[in-house]
Amino acid sequence: MKIRELIKEDRAEWIELVRKADNRDKEWADEKFSRYVGSKKMKKMFVMEDKGKLVGFMAIKGEDNEENVREELNDDFILVCWIALLPEYRGRGIGSKLLKHAVRYLKKWDKKGIFLGCSDNRTNFYVRNGYSHEGKFLNGWGDKENLMIMKVKG
Known part of the structure; x- marks a missing residue:
């Protein structure tokens, strides 16, 4: 298995992946794809590939x-x-590998750590991966989520 950046040739397969992995519709996924692939901003989409899939x-x-x-x-x-x-593919450590991959961008983007929001049933996964639970916040859709933060030492 390997992690790589999402590329424009991945469009059809990635949209299907989003539908199966996250229950999103084609239009929603297509719009997200367009926002990330080729973006000049500090934003990246990475995929985990297993034997070309x-x-x-x-x-x-x-x-x-x-x-x-x-x-x-x-x-x-x-x-x-x-x-x-x-x-x-869940429960095989793949999510942990993806999170570790994000750490590579801390120095490149001159950042102090990583944060994210998650539901109650996901907090233990992030704690196991070095994140601390810092309370709750309202996400962009107005839903409460757990604030998880991993700070860089030093």
Whole structure:
């Protein structure tokens, strides 16, 4: 398995992956694809590939964060805004590998850590991956989520 950046040739397969892994419709996924692929902003979409098949993905942003959290997080932290895997690939450590991949961008984008929002049933996964639970916040859709933060030491 390997992690790589999403490319324009992935469009059809990635849209199908989003439908299966995250229950999103084609139009929604197509719009997200267009926002990430080829973006000049500090935003990246990575895919996990298994023998040529896309099985999971993660999106990160280093600027232009729309989440309703503390301003210093938007300025100084990378946001993991989306991570999903095909059901048959969950529980294999793939999500953890994707999260570790995001750490590579801390230095490149001059950030102090990573933050994200998640539902109650996902907090333990992020704690196991080095994140601390910092309370709740309202996301961009007005829903309460758990604020998870991983700060860089030093």
